[in-house]
Amino acid sequence: MTPRGETSMVPPPEFESYYGRQIIKTPTWKTPDVPLYLFLGGMGGASAVLAEVAASSGRPDLERVARVTAAGSAALGTVALVHDLGRPERFLNMLRVLKPTSPLSVGSFILAPFASLSGAAAASFLTGRLPRLGRLAGVGAAALGPPLATYTGALLANTAVPAWHEAHRELPFIFAGSGAAAAGGMAMVFSPCAQAGPARRMVLMGAAMEIVGAERLLDRIGLVGEPYRTGRPGRLMSVSRSLTAVAAGATLVLGRRSRAVSALAGAACVGASVLTRFGIFEAGLASARDPKYTVVPQKERIAARERAAVGR
Amino acid sequence: MGRLSGRLDDVTADAGYEDHPPRVGFFTDTSVCIGCKACEVACKTWNSVPDDGYLLTGMSYDNTQALGASTWRHVAFVEKSSEVSLPVDLGMPSMSLPGADPSAAGQATESGDGVVTWLMSSDVCKHCTHAACLDVCPTGSLFRTEFGTVVVQPDICNGCGYCVPACPYGVIDLREDDGRAFKCTLCYDRLKEGQQPACAQACPTESIQFGELDELRERADARLAELHEKGVDVARLYGRDPEDGVGGGGAFFLLLDEPEVYGLPPDPVVTTRDLGSIWKHVAMAAAALTGVGVAAAVGRRR
Numbered sequence: 001m002t003p004r005g006e007t008s009m010v011p012p013p014e015f016e017s018y019y020g021r022q023i024i025k026t027p028t029w030k031t032p033d034v035p036l037y038l039f040l041g042g043m044g045g046a047s048a049v050l051a052e053v054a055a056s057s058g059r060p061d062l063e064r065v066a067r068v069t070a071a072g073s074a075a076l077g078t079v080a081l082v083h084d085l086g087r088p089e090r091f092l093n094m095l096r097v098l099k100p101t102s103p104l105s106v107g108s109f110i111l112a113p114f115a116s117l118s119g120a121a122a123a124s125f126l127t128g129r130l131p132r133l134g135r136l137a138g139v140g141a142a143a144l145g146p147p148l149a150t151y152t153g154a155l156l157a158n159t160a161v162p163a164w165h166e167a168h169r170e171l172p173f174i175f176a177g178s179g180a181a182a183a184g185g186m187a188m189v190f191s192p193c194a195q196a197g198p199a200r201r202m203v204l205m206g207a208a209m210e211i212v213g214a215e216r217l218l219d220r221i222g223l224v225g226e227p228y229r230t231g232r233p234g235r236l237m238s239v240s241r242s243l244t245a246v247a248a249g250a251t252l253v254l255g256r257r258s259r260a261v262s263a264l265a266g267a268a269c270v271g272a273s274v275l276t277r278f279g280i281f282e283a284g285l286a287s288a289r290d291p292k293y294t295v296v297p298q299k300e301r302i303a304a305r306e307r308a309a310v311g312r
Numbered sequence: 313m314g315r316l317s318g319r320l321d322d323v324t325a326d327a328g329y330e331d332h333p334p335r336v337g338f339f340t341d342t343s344v345c346i347g348c349k350a351c352e353v354a355c356k357t358w359n360s361v362p363d364d365g366y367l368l369t370g371m372s373y374d375n376t377q378a379l380g381a382s383t384w385r386h387v388a389f390v391e392k393s394s395e396v397s398l399p400v401d402l403g404m405p406s407m408s409l410p411g412a413d414p415s416a417a418g419q420a421t422e423s424g425d426g427v428v429t430w431l432m433s434s435d436v437c438k439h440c441t442h443a444a445c446l447d448v449c450p451t452g453s454l455f456r457t458e459f460g461t462v463v464v465q466p467d468i469c470n471g472c473g474y475c476v477p478a479c480p481y482g483v484i485d486l487r488e489d490d491g492r493a494f495k496c497t498l499c500y501d502r503l504k505e506g507q508q509p510a511c512a513q514a515c516p517t518e519s520i521q522f523g524e525l526d527e528l529r530e531r532a533d534a535r536l537a538e539l540h541e542k543g544v545d546v547a548r549l550y551g552r553d554p555e556d557g558v559g560g561g562g563a564f565f566l567l568l569d570e571p572e573v574y575g576l577p578p579d580p581v582v583t584t585r586d587l588g589s590i591w592k593h594v595a596m597a598a599a600a601l602t603g604v605g606v607a608a609a610v611g612r613r614r
Contacts, residue, residue, distance in 0.1 A: 018388060018575030019371045021378060027477040028486045049605035057609060086471015086491025093451040093470045100591075101316065101584050104474050105450035142605070146598035153597065154590045158448060158583050159477040165583055168590045172597030180604050198608040205604045288477065295572045298579035 015299065017291040024160045026288045033084040035281040037077045038152045039274050041111070042179025043186060044073025045149030048118050048141040050183050050202060055138060059195040064125060065187045066199075070141060071122035074115035074148075081111070103154035110148050117141040149179035156284060162224040162294060163287035164280075170217035171280070177213055178273045180206025181244060185269025188255065188262045196262065200255045203269055207248035210276065211241060224293050227283035236279030243272035316442060317585035319554050323441050327456035335460030336503065337562035338512065338520055339528040340434055341535060342574075343547065345519040347432035351385040352376060354514035358499065359384065362487075378575070379435055381487040384496035385511050388574050390431035433565065433574050434520055436511070437462070437483045437496035438551055441559030442582040445475035445484050445495075453493075460525070461498040461562060469493050480558065480580035498562070525562060535566060544568070550576065557581030 017023075051066035082091045094108040118141040124134020153172030156164040164171070184202030191199065214237065218225045228237055247268035254261040287293040314326045324332045355361065364382035369375050374389040443462045446454040453468035454475060464475075464484075471491040475484045484495040499509035507513075512522035521528060532549055539547040546568050551561030557580050571578045 016570060016572050018390070018573065021575055022482065023572070023575060023577050024480065024482040025380075025476045025485055028473040029477075046601060046605075049602065050608070053605055053609040084473075086473065086486050086493075087469070090451075090468075090470035093453075093468060094472070096468070097450075097452040099447075099450060099452070101447040101587060102450045102474065103590075104448065104472060108450060146601040146605075147594070149601055150594045150597040154594045157590050158587065159474075160444065160480040160580075160583055161477045164477075165586070168586060169593050172594045173600065176597040176601040176604075180601060184608075201608040202604060205607060209600065209604070284477075291572070294577055298577055299572075301579050 015292060015295045017295060021291065022289050023291050023294045024288050026285055027159070027161060028086075029281075030084050031278075031281070033080045035277040036274075037080040037084070038156075038175065038277040038281065039178075039182065040073040040077035040080065041107075041152050042149040042175050042277075043182035043270070043273060044070045044077060044118065045114070045145035045147070046176075046179040046183035046202065046206070047073065047186065048114070048121075048138070048145035048148075050187060050198060051121070051138055052142040053198045054195070055135065057198070059191075059198070062187055062191045062195040062199060065190040066183065067118070067122040067125050067138065069183065069186045070118040070145070071115075074111065074118050078111060078115055103151055103158050107148075107151045107155060110144055110151060114141055114144040114148050117144065146176065150176050156280070159284075160294075161284045161288050162297065163221075163227045164284040166221040166224045166297075167217050167280075170213045170220070174210050174213040174217070174276065174280070177206045177209025177211075178276045181210060181248075181269045182206075182273035185247070185266035185273070188251070188266030189270070193256055193259055193262050196255070199266075200251050200262075203251050203255075203266070204248055207244045207269070210244060214241065214276075223296055224287055227286040227293070228279070231286060233279045233281075233283035233286055236275045236282065240272040240275035240279060243268050243275070247272065315559075316447070316587055317557075317582055318442075318559060320441050320559050321554070323559070324456065324458060324460040329456075329458050332458045332460075335525045335562065336498070336523065337439060337460075337525045337528060337564070338436060338498075338509070338522055339532050339564060339566070340436070341519050341521065341532075341566045342431065342433035343519075343535075343539060343544070343566055343568055344517045345387070345432040345434055346517055347373065347387055347389055347430075348516060349376075349387050350514040350516060351434050351511035351520055352383070352387060354510040355385045355496075358502070358510035359497070361494075379437070379481075379483045379485075379495075381485040381490075381494040384436065384494075386435045388431070388433045388435060390429075390433075390569070390573055392429045392431070392569075392573075393427070431568055431574065433567065434511070434515075435574070435576070436563050437498070438481055438558065438564070439496075439498055439562030440582065441554065441562070442584065443558070444478040444480060444582045444584060445493075447582070447584040447587075448474045448478040450474060457500055457503075459498070459500075459503050461500065461503075463497045463500050464493055464495060466492055466494070478583055480577055480582065528564075532564065532566060539566075557585070 047066045047070035054063035082088050099105040117137040121138035150172040153175045157168030180202045184199040187199035247265040250265040372389045376386050379386045439461045453465045469492040508522040512520045550567050551564035554560035
């Protein structure tokens with residue numbers, strides 16, 4: 001694959017198809033329900049971690065924001081997920097079996113306890129009741145938070161959608177980084193600079209993880225990475241990357257001193273995280289709609305096998 | 313949980329059936345398909361599958377277009393213009409032996425400006441040995457039957473839609489007004505009564521053959537050898553190999569061109585073949601996020 005920005009001297013791949021029709025089905029998951037859920041799971045999961053960091057270092061204002069963000073994201077995310085179902089009244093069937101082969105099943109068994117625990121932790125913190133139990137619930141939510149933020153990578157990757165499946169190594173890291181940046185960003189918006197140190201560090205580390213993950217993805221997956229660079233998803237990804245980089249830079253330079261810059265940079269991180277999820281989601285849809293992304297890599301796979309067989 | 317990829321000779325036992333009938337399936341020999349669509353009609357009628365629009369596509373005789381929630385058999389019509397493959401040997405000079413060009417394959421017909429090669433093929437759910445739809449279904453609605461086929465239980469499906477992008481062939485889909493996922497059941501009800509599926513019964517040319525999978529594979533091998541002997545070198549079996557990316561299909565095909573020409577993926581692989589790597593990377597990323605939290609905590613005290 002040629003590096004981005006350079007013109008390829010190789011002609012575009014030729015392939016045959018059935019009247020240009022797509023081969024795999026376009027995912028039926030609804031927009032904005034599912035990309036929003038991906039975002040909320042990431043921000044909520046990382047916020048639960050941040051809440052425990054705040055609690056253990058005595059930062060009550062930061063803890064409040066993180067606990068409310070974790071609980072609110074889980075609640076909203078659950079609503080988005082149920083609303084996306086073709087038969088929402090049957091949402092409890094999600095908990096009928098636990099199947100490791102289905103990331104959606106595993107995710108349901110992460111989301112359900114996470115929503116309960118983060119909700120209990122937030123309620124306890126806000127009301128001051130049952131503080132020990134509340135803290136215990138918070139620790140439980142913090143343990144489930146990282147799996148919640150990252151399993152969505154498996155959710156997308158465990159499909160036949162070329163741009164998602166081929167990205168299965170990087171997607172969990174992009175989602176983890178993007179979730180950390182959003183959680184830190186949300187905390188920067190709503191807590192005083194003096195308490196927001198861990199939030200700022202989360203933004204910086206999360207932004208780095210997200211940007212490096214996305215770069216590695218595009219360098220590695222070749223043709224099926226094209227939807228991440230072109231069209232609407234390409235623009236979403238590119239705006240998100242710039243926004244994240246600028247916000248992280250502002251956080252590094254002025255985050256500790258300026259409340260206004262801190263709030264703006266935090267909000268930019270949250271916005272960039274939303275854009276990343278929509279970009280990745282829509283890139284998958286684009287790669288499903290064009291038979292090129294299904295046929296060409298598979299033909300190349302066959303050709304490589306045949307070459308290996310001849311060489312043997 | 314069963315095996316996720318590779319060769320698997322008794323998929324039904326792997327799914328937990330101790331005592332079970334032999335695995336059954338379809339062998340669709342497209343070299344004798346005449347495009348009558350009797351299979352489509354028989355399927356719709358027997359299974360009470362609702363209509364999915366009466367659009368004229370304008371692209372070919374194929375107004376059905378693709379498999380979907382309300383189309384469980386789909387007859388593809390491929391019209392290929394070709395200047396070289398004349399149905400009658402006119403003694404034109406050529407680089408090969410006269411009459412040796414096999415690409416017409418007995419399905420060519422003359423038209424005004426040359427030749428149109430006709431390919432017709434009745435597509436159906438492959439009832440994969442390693443079925444991605446079944447693997448990713450979070451409710452257990454999709455299950456492996458005692459016949460080794462893959463069936464949706466409509467009373468359990470909650471319309472999450474995960475099976476739709478999981479299928480490497482684009483077979484299963486959600487019915488929009490209903491919200492649930494539907495696909496070919498290989499006439500599960502008829503199998504239980506010892507009958508063959510409606511499409512196979514209705515097929516007038518025995519292009520769709522139903523039977524025990526082992527026997528169908530032998531029949532297909534014999535048919536392929538026969539066609540190759542007649543010089544139809546383009547004939548190939550699709551989905552027959554138990555070593556392929558889905559462990560072989562319960563429904564497989566004899567094709568006269570590349571799979572993608574019929575709208576089939578050339579080298580489908582069940583997504584869960586990579587499940588180990590997928591979960592491994594999730595675990596590493598989750599650990600990294602925990603690490604980010606720890607690192608954020610140990611920074612300076614402001």
